[in-house]
Amino acid sequence: MRSGTPALRLSGASLAYGDRRLWSGLDLDVAPGEFIAVLGANGAGKSSLLKVVLGQQPLERGTVEVAGRPVQRGNRRIGYVPQQKGLDPATPLRARDFVRLGLDGHRWGPLLPSRRTRASVDRVLEAVGATAYADSPVGRLSGGEQQRLRVAQSIVGDPDLLLADEPLLSLDLNHAAAVSALFHESRLRTGAAVVFVTHDVNPVLPYADRVLYLAGGRFRVGPPDAVMNSATLSELYGSPVEVLRSGGRVLVAGGAAPSEHPHAHDHEEAS
Numbered sequence: 158m159r160s161g162t163p164a165l166r167l168s169g170a171s172l173a174y175g176d177r178r179l180w181s182g183l184d185l186d187v188a189p190g191e192f193i194a195v196l197g198a199n200g201a202g203k204s205s206l207l208k209v210v211l212g213q214q215p216l217e218r219g220t221v222e223v224a225g226r227p228v229q230r231g232n233r234r235i236g237y238v239p240q241q242k243g244l245d246p247a248t249p250l251r252a253r254d255f256v257r258l259g260l261d262g263h264r265w266g267p268l269l270p271s272r273r274t275r276a277s278v279d280r281v282l283e284a285v286g287a288t289a290y291a292d293s294p295v296g297r298l299s300g301g302e303q304q305r306l307r308v309a310q311s312i313v314g315d316p317d318l319l320l321a322d323e324p325l326l327s328l329d330l331n332h333a334a335a336v337s338a339l340f341h342e343s344r345l346r347t348g349a350a351v352v353f354v355t356h357d358v359n360p361v362l363p364y365a366d367r368v369l370y371l372a373g374g375r376f377r378v379g380p381p382d383a384v385m386n387s388a389t390l391s392e393l394y395g396s397p398v399e400v401l402r403s404g405g406r407v408l409v410a411g412g413a414a415p416s417e418h419p420h421a422h423d424h425e426e427a428s
């Protein structure tokens with residue numbers, strides 16, 4: 158990557174499905190090594206933003222570039238944790254083989270892993286606390302155990318850009334903290350940029366350089382304190398939102414935008 162080139166750049170970007178526009182006018186540069194938390198109500202278009210970056214969803218308007226180049230499907234320099242779906246119980250893969258797909262899943266045919274491949278897989282299995290079930294069939298693992306393997310698969314290839322779609326779902330508090338820290342360590346070690354979609358900002362609050370908050374077709378982006386406050390979110394939602402800080406945690410109460418279903422806004426940080 159040329160120095161000074163953003164890991165991700167969206168310029169004047171709008172996204173619509175048919176005549177339903179999710180967001181528009183999005184300008185965002187994510188620097189190498191930067192950690193961005195993406196927040197917002199259900200249906201605000203967070204997952205769709207990641208699909209745009211993956212080249213799976215075209216923009217209605219504007220441009221998107223990864224490392225200075227137009228997006229393309231199957232970019233191996235991007236690590237991706239998709240939104241959680243249970244794996245088929247009959248999936249004929251052991252946990253370690255599933256993680257290895259993050260290194261050689263693009264190649265055809267069975268491969269004997271090299272010593273280096275094995276070491277990389279072992280390292281990330283250990284980092285997500287999955288060593289104990291490394292040889293178990295993935296389909297038989299719990300939702301949280303599978304989620305930790307998805308995280309391991311996304312980072313094993315040391316990508317330049319990590320996209321994570323609610324990677325903390327199904328994780329208990331300890332593993333949520335460990336996985337958040339792992340993305341942070343990963344960006345420190347490799348200089349990867351991290352775009353992290355989450356309903357709860359708290360586990361990533363120590364690491365997020367900026368927050369991108371999507372609501373009602375609009376957005377705010379800035380350092381966590383500049384976005385996660387009552388004035389900014391009330392203005393964004395166009396209705397009163399209270400942001401409370403307690404014991405180092407951020408709690409958001411209220412905030413259903415007029416266009417949103419009344420109970421669509423189920424932030425975990427809401428109390």
Ligand SMILES: Nc1ncnc2c1ncn2[C@@H]1O[C@H](COP(=O)(O)OP(=O)(O)OP(=O)(O)O)[C@@H](O)[C@H]1O
Binds near residue numbers: 179198199201203
């Ligand atoms: N391919 C598609 N065609 C039409 N509508 C879609 C498509 N994909 C998503 N949508 C709709 O766009 C809206 C935004 O979806 P998206 O999954 O991006 O939201 P989100 O912010 O990630 O929500 P959540 O927090 O619930 O995961 C939703 O109402 C969804 O139904």
